[in-house]
Structures are given as structure tokens and as C-alpha cells.
Amino acid sequence: MLVLLGLNQTLVLAFLPELSLLLGFSHSEKDLGFVALVLNINLISYWFGVTFWGSKLSKLGLWRSTVLAISGFLLANLVFCLTLFVSESPSLLLVSASRLLLGLFSSAFIILAHSYLAIINNSNVGQLAKTSGSITIGRLLGPCIALLPLVGLWVLSAPVLFALIALIYCLVAKSSWPAEIEQNKPLATPSSLSEYLPFKYILLLAVFTTSLVSMVQYLILPLLIGFGYQGAQATKIYASLLLYLSVIIIVYQFVLLPLFARSQARLPAVLVGSLLVGVLLLSVPLSNWSFVLLALAVMAFAISGLPSWYSQQAYLNNPTLSFRAKRSAFLARAHTAGYLIGTAVASASLMLGIPLLTPIWVFSLAMVALVLVVNQHARLQPAPN
Numbered sequence: 262m263l264v265l266l267g268l269n270q271t272l273v274l275a276f277l278p279e280l281s282l283l284l285g286f287s288h289s290e291k292d293l294g295f296v297a298l299v300l301n302i303n304l305i306s307y308w309f310g311v312t313f314w315g316s317k318l319s320k321l322g323l324w325r326s327t328v329l330a331i332s333g334f335l336l337a338n339l340v341f342c343l344t345l346f347v348s349e350s351p352s353l354l355l356v357s358a359s360r361l362l363l364g365l366f367s368s369a370f371i372i373l374a375h376s377y378l379a380i381i382n383n384s385n386v387g388q389l390a391k392t393s394g395s396i397t398i399g400r401l402l403g404p405c406i407a408l409l410p411l412v413g414l415w416v417l418s419a420p421v422l423f424a425l426i427a428l429i430y431c432l433v434a435k436s437s438w439p440a441e442i443e444q445n446k447p448l449a450t451p452s453s454l455s456e457y458l459p460f461k462y463i464l465l466l467a468v469f470t471t472s473l474v475s476m477v478q479y480l481i482l483p484l485l486i487g488f489g490y491q492g493a494q495a496t497k498i499y500a501s502l503l504l505y506l507s508v509i510i511i512v513y514q515f516v517l518l519p520l521f522a523r524s525q526a527r528l529p530a531v532l533v534g535s536l537l538v539g540v541l542l543l544s545v546p547l548s549n550w551s552f553v554l555l556a557l558a559v560m561a562f563a564i565s566g567l568p569s570w571y572s573q574q575a576y577l578n579n580p581t582l583s584f585r586a587k588r589s590a591f592l593a594r595a596h597t598a599g600y601l602i603g604t605a606v607a608s609a610s611l612m613l614g615i616p617l618l619t620p621i622w623v624f625s626l627a628m629v630a631l632v633l634v635v636n637q638h639a640r641l642q643p644a645p646n
Contacts (some may be wrong), residue, residue: 264395265367265370266371267395267398267402268423269399271503272402272406272407273300274403274499275503276407277296278293279414280296281296284351293611294607294609295608297479297608298605301601302360302361303360303367304597304600306362306368307368308364308368308597309365310366310368311372311593311597314326314330314368314369314590315589316587316590318372318373323373323377323438326369326373327369327431330367333362333366335421335425336362337360338418340358341363342417342418345417368593371596375585375586376586402419403503459574459635459638463592464591464592464595465627466628467599468596469627470564470567471595471596471600472624473564473624473625475600475603476620477564477621478607480543480607481502481553484553485498485499502557506557513562514569522569528570529635529636531566533628533629535560535562536560537625539559539563540560540625543618575588606620607620
């Protein structure tokens with residue numbers, strides 16, 4: 262499921278320049294910003310969808326929820342592809358509707374994955390990083406597909422095929438699904454307001470982290486235009502950059518982060534240091550691709566590690582399935598809000614001619630402050646299993 266989520270995100274993003282032309286727009290920064298907003302309108306329905314899945318998961322059950330979510334994801338992608346390819350002049354309204362439908366059902370994927378970890382009692386930073394790594398594998402597949410020889414826009418139907426395979430697997434493997442037994446430990450009841458505050462800070466950190474991800478992605482677009490890339494060539498270069506980021510993030514999430522996770526005390530400092538150095542490198546005039554790749558690699562370590570770290574902090578108080586499903590829903594909404602805010606800020610910056618590095622610095626410094634607050638509280642918590 263998480264592979265599907267990542268695949269759908271980067272595959273559409275990789276073809277943004279060509280989709281802009283197909284929908285009747287140009288390659289100007291204003292038009293690219295507008296098309297990016299349309300293609301990311303699924304974040305609105307994602308915001309509302311996580312509330313449903315977070316509250317209903319324990320009632321629907323893990324297997325039934327998974328089948329329903331994948332089926333809806335499949336339907337949304339079918340509508341999206343038919344809208345693009347059946348008519349010579351694709352309807353922007355139908356494209357938007359299909360993206361809204363996509364957000365409603367894909368909002369379940371991360372909640373389902375974290376709930377599965379709760380059922381098998383394995384929610385440490387290393388495992389959460391590997392879960393995020395599954396999304397990254399999907400993000401890797403997107404640009405890989407876009408870079409295949411003789412590939413056209415028709416490959417946007419790839420999520421349909423993968424979703425169909427995932428749905429068939431779920432139906433066939435029903436008997437091997439883990440038992441959904443709710444643990445008997447009651448929900449923790451905070452005795453003072455101060456015990457509520459850390460989770461609020463975690464949610465804010467989630468918002469700023471995903472906002473930063475969106476802004477960094479769109480920071481690359483003006484570089485492509487400035488270097489003279491247009492049309493299919495811009496798509497190939499952009500897909501190559503997304504592929505590069507996906508590869509290094511997979512290495513981080515499956516190899517480096519599990520190693521750093523063994524030292525819980527040092528991990529936040531390493532992540533904060535990587536974030537600040539990465540933004541500093543991005544602030545240097547980027548005149549060649551080697552420097553761009555270095556800056557993105559350093560910053561990617563922080564962006565890939567922070568979600569796993571603060572997610573673990575959010576789940577420390579209680580091991581029950583319902584508690585983790587609800588907290589996962591809150592985190593998913595925070596991530597969605599972050600993507601909405603980041604996309605809006607990036608699009609507005611592109612349209613108004615404001616350097617994206619300005620909001621990137623503001624959000625990064627806010628993240629550093631939040632990491633310090635959450636880490637201070639984490640020291641008072643018992644060590645995770």
C-alpha cells in the first residue's frame with residue numbers, strides 16, 4: 262500500500278511539465294504553480310479522510326479497511342487516466358474530482374501500516390523508518406518508470422495495475438492477516454495540561470516537516486527553467502532528480518537510520534545538524550548540478566529521519582490499537598496540512614517571484630525549535646521496546 266502511495270505521488274509529479282501542456286497551460290512559473298495546486302487537491306480530501314479511517318479502523322477491521330482503501334485508490338486512478346486519455350481536451354474539473362477521490366482512500370494507507378505495527382507490537386524508530394522506506398520505494402518507482410525509453414503519459418496508468426495486484430493479494434491472503442486483538446491496557450489519562458503539550462508540538466513538527474518537503478521539491482522547478490530545460494526534457498531531468506532523492510532516502514531509511522536509532526540520545530542532534538547544513542548548502546548560489554545534489558543529499562537525511570523519530574514519540578504513551586490508530590490519524594492530518602501549506606507557499610512564491618529559500622529557512626528554524634522541545638520531553642519517557 263505504501264509503495265502505491267509513493268508511486269502515485271512521484272509519477273504525477275515527474276510528468277508535471279507535460280501534464281501542464283496537456284491541460285492547456287504553459288511552462289511559465291505561474292502556470293506550473295497552478296497545475297501543481299490542481300494535482301495536489303487530493304490533499305484536501307486526504308485531510309478529511311484520515312479522520313474517518315482513524316475513528317473507524319477498529320470497527321471495520323484491518324483487512325476490510327485495507328480492501329476498501331485499495332479499491333477506492335484503484336477507482337480514483339481509473340477515473341484520472343480515463344479523463345486524461347479519452348478526450349483530446351481533458352476536463353480540469355474531472356481531473357480535480359479524481360484527485361479528490363484519490364485523497365479520500367489513500368489517506369488510509371499510513372494509518373493501516375502503523376496499526377499493523379501496533380498489532381505485531383513493533384513500533385521502534387527502525388521499523389517506522391522502514392515503513393517510511395516503503396513509501397520511498399514507491400517514490401523511486403515513479404521516476405524510474407518516467408525515465409524508461411519511449412515512455413509517454415500513458416504510464417500514468419501504472420498505479421492502476423499495481424493497485425489491482427495489491428487488491429488481488431489482499432483477497433487471496435485474507436487467512437494470513439494478523440489477529441486484531443486489542444490490548445487491555447487502558448488509555449493514558451494526562452493529569453495536567455503539560456502532558457498534552459508534547460503531542461501538540463509533535464503535530465506542529467509534522468506540519469513543518471512535510472511543508473519543507475513540498476517547498477524543496479518545488480525549489481527544483483525554477484532551477485530547471487533557469488538551466489533551459491523544457492517539455493519532455495524537463496520531465497526527464499526532474500524525474501532523474503526525484504530518482505536520485507529516492508535512492509539516497511531508501512539507503513537512509515533502511516540502513517543508516519536503524520543504526521542511528523540505537524542511540525536515541527544522539528539521533529535528534531544528528532537530524533537537526535543535517536537539516537541546518539542542508540539548508541545552508543541550498544542557500545549558496547547553485548551554479549552546477551554537483552552542488553545541488555550534495556545539498557539535497559544532506560537535507561534528505563533530516564527529512565527522511567524526522568517523521569520516524571517524532572512518530573515514535575507520539576506512540577510512547579499507550580500501546581493499544583485504537584490509541585495508535587487515532588494518533589496516526591492526527592499525524593496524517595498534520596502531514597496533509599503540511600503538504601497543503603508547503604504547496605500553497607511554494608506555488609504562491611513561484612507566482613509572486615519570492616525566493617523559495619526564504620520560507621524554507623523560516624520553516625527549518627521552526628523545526629529546530631520544535632525538535633528541541635519534543636526531545637526534552639522524550640528524555641522523561643521510558644525507553645521504547
